[in-house]
Amino acid sequence: MLLEYATTLTFIALGAIFAYSFYAVLIAGQLSLGQAGFASLAAFSAASLAPSGTDVGELPALLIAVGIGMGVGALAAVVLGLPTMHLRGVFLAIATLGFAEAVRVVLLNQEWTGGAQGLAVPRILDVGTAWIVLALVAYWFWRMGPSRYGRALEAIREDELAARSMGIDVGRHRLSAFITAGAVAGLYGVLFAYYVRLIAPNDFDFTAAVEGLVTAVVGGSTMFLGPLLGSGFQTMIPEIQRAVGVEAGWIRPFLASLLLLVVILFLPGGLASLIPRRTRLPAGLQEDEDGGRPSHLAARRHPAAGETVVSLTGLGKEYGGVHAVRDVDLEVHGGEVVGLIGPNGAGKTTLVNMISGLVPPSSGSATVLGVPVGRTPVHRVAAAGVSRTFQHSKLFNRLSALENVLVGAHLVSRPTFLRRLLWLPSARRDEQAALAQAARCLRRVGLADLAGSRASALSYGDQRRLEIARALASEPSLLILDEPAAGMNRVEAARLSDLIRSLAADGLTILFIEHNVGMVLETCTRVVVLNFGEVIASGSPDAIAADPAVIEAYLGTADDEPASGSIAEGTLPDPTGGGADAAGSGAVINVDPGAAGTLEPPETTPRNAT
Numbered sequence: 001m002l003l004e005y006a007t008t009l010t011f012i013a014l015g016a017i018f019a020y021s022f023y024a025v026l027i028a029g030q031l032s033l034g035q036a037g038f039a040s041l042a043a044f045s046a047a048s049l050a051p052s053g054t055d056v057g058e059l060p061a062l063l064i065a066v067g068i069g070m071g072v073g074a075l076a077a078v079v080l081g082l083p084t085m086h087l088r089g090v091f092l093a094i095a096t097l098g099f100a101e102a103v104r105v106v107l108l109n110q111e112w113t114g115g116a117q118g119l120a121v122p123r124i125l126d127v128g129t130a131w132i133v134l135a136l137v138a139y140w141f142w143r144m145g146p147s148r149y150g151r152a153l154e155a156i157r158e159d160e161l162a163a164r165s166m167g168i169d170v171g172r173h174r175l176s177a178f179i180t181a182g183a184v185a186g187l188y189g190v191l192f193a194y195y196v197r198l199i200a201p202n203d204f205d206f207t208a209a210v211e212g213l214v215t216a217v218v219g220g221s222t223m224f225l226g227p228l229l230g231s232g233f234q235t236m237i238p239e240i241q242r243a244v245g246v247e248a249g250w251i252r253p254f255l256a257s258l259l260l261l262v263v264i265l266f267l268p269g270g271l272a273s274l275i276p277r278r279t280r281l282p283a284g285l286q287e288d289e290d291g292g293r294p295s296h297l298a299a300r301r302h303p304a305a306g307e308t309v310v311s312l313t314g315l316g317k318e319y320g321g322v323h324a325v326r327d328v329d330l331e332v333h334g335g336e337v338v339g340l341i342g343p344n345g346a347g348k349t350t351l352v353n354m355i356s357g358l359v360p361p362s363s364g365s366a367t368v369l370g371v372p373v374g375r376t377p378v379h380r381v382a383a384a385g386v387s388r389t390f391q392h393s394k395l396f397n398r399l400s401a402l403e404n405v406l407v408g409a410h411l412v413s414r415p416t417f418l419r420r421l422l423w424l425p426s427a428r429r430d431e432q433a434a435l436a437q438a439a440r441c442l443r444r445v446g447l448a449d450l451a452g453s454r455a456s457a458l459s460y461g462d463q464r465r466l467e468i469a470r471a472l473a474s475e476p477s478l479l480i481l482d483e484p485a486a487g488m489n490r491v492e493a494a495r496l497s498d499l500i501r502s503l504a505a506d507g508l509t510i511l512f513i514e515h516n517v518g519m520v521l522e523t524c525t526r527v528v529v530l531n532f533g534e535v536i537a538s539g540s541p542d543a544i545a546a547d548p549a550v551i552e553a554y555l556g557t558a559d560d561e562p563a564s565g566s567i568a569e570g571t572l573p574d575p576t577g578g579g580a581d582a583a584g585s586g587a588v589i590n591v592d593p594g595a596a597g598t599l600e601p602p603e604t605t606p607r608n609a610t
């Protein structure tokens, strides 16, 4: 019975292994078509270099061939990956496709490959071995998924900028995913060669690459079983045709294309997304008491009170002719809660983007926690102890709230993937510590009940709190919050104010932008006011509330329309001078009478990308 279907079963296994080489990069959000080239180089190298089965025995010959093939595939991926890893989306697909086509044409014109005639290879692979290898590959990706490395790849796929800000070295992770893809494609090439008996460069052409990609996409790139489901489905179509007596050759590609269309339109996560994804919640997650910092996490030394955390000298940023920030001198010290306020377009977000390393300054210098920002990659600034939230939530939408916060703990948790492969108890201990840390942060912002919910399914206010929990998980020394209360109601904003004060009491230094001036005055130890990119005032909340320059920036000069309101009470008019219409032009400030320390429901305004 099994033998009757041996060929079909072997091709399901081979197709799935090839699809895993696409899955390896799709999981990190990369679209590559170079796998056909890796497989082809691996197949011909192994077939030419590996000893024959008659000399060393069939299994050793196959193992040596697999070793050569995976090595060649991985090496080719390094060579191709180094110059192309900065490319995104379709550009990476085109570059890698170009590589695969170049490999095909070169191999087609070589004598040692047999050219278009191909190269004879002994059949050593059988169905059992093919499935054992597939099981090993699937095991690799299964164990990788919930590891620190696997979660980092998923985070990169969901939002690369946010992943960088969590301390993930995106370039290194993308390259390692690409090398894995090369090795797995090489493995496929060798197994294919040692099964089909005759390989030709045209077996690894554009159609083969697209078929591998389609199999991975149809199966699903968010769950390790996806490639297997995709390959099973694709390979079974002709078998089903045969069983029902319809032999037309066009049916398989037609159904495969139709399925691809259906998956892309209605099932973006592929067939695997039909399998419910469970997020394991750590024991005690729902408990109210705060269990303290898990001892397995890497420790971080926070600056003492009064120590310089941020030092900006003559910092400026110019976009074309627009001076978003000009000549800012600012020091922030350990334990301070500094509020950054100013009218729309004053340069607040640009300033914090420079402090967190996202935007390089055009002039001046900035040192944050001892790191010179501007010359330091974002993930290194994060590693120095800077953590942030964004003006527009940048959550990992397809991950659960808990998984989002686990990614936030990337910097303080230990790598677990290789130890997970071996089921070492220490990996489990480290995972438990990371889970406990994530649970602690979720509890701190009041989201423990929603730990298993997808980030995208949360309310706007909860998403903002989740971003704060994610930022806290790395145990930062400097926490930067960009409009954290946007979208929160009054009660939530008041709770947020309490949270910020309690974080400061724990020794965190906090810098936050907020349009709710009342809340800023109530929460901060110092307020810095920006207008037209320049610092126009800096001082205690009381001093700022009475500062004539600040009042002028918000209320306008004597020549302007008279406007009523008080900074101290947080009852300021819109500084852009707009009414309801001005919302469309970016106006937002809490103008609710008597709303000191509170916020109105969200006013939607056009914002920067970050």
Ligand SMILES: Nc1ncnc2c1ncn2[C@@H]1O[C@H](COP(=O)(O)OP(=O)(O)OP(=O)(O)O)[C@@H](O)[C@H]1O
Residues within 6 Å of the ligand: 319, 322, 323, 324, 325, 342, 343, 344, 345, 346, 347, 348, 349, 350, 351, 391, 586, 607, 608
């Ligand atoms: N990437 C960019 N390219 C060009 N101009 C930019 C860019 N980012 C910001 N600017 C400009 O720089 C100025 C300051 O913008 P920024 O977003 O920093 O102000 P903001 O005080 O944060 O405003 P808001 O309160 O509306 O968020 C604005 O004039 C804006 O148009």
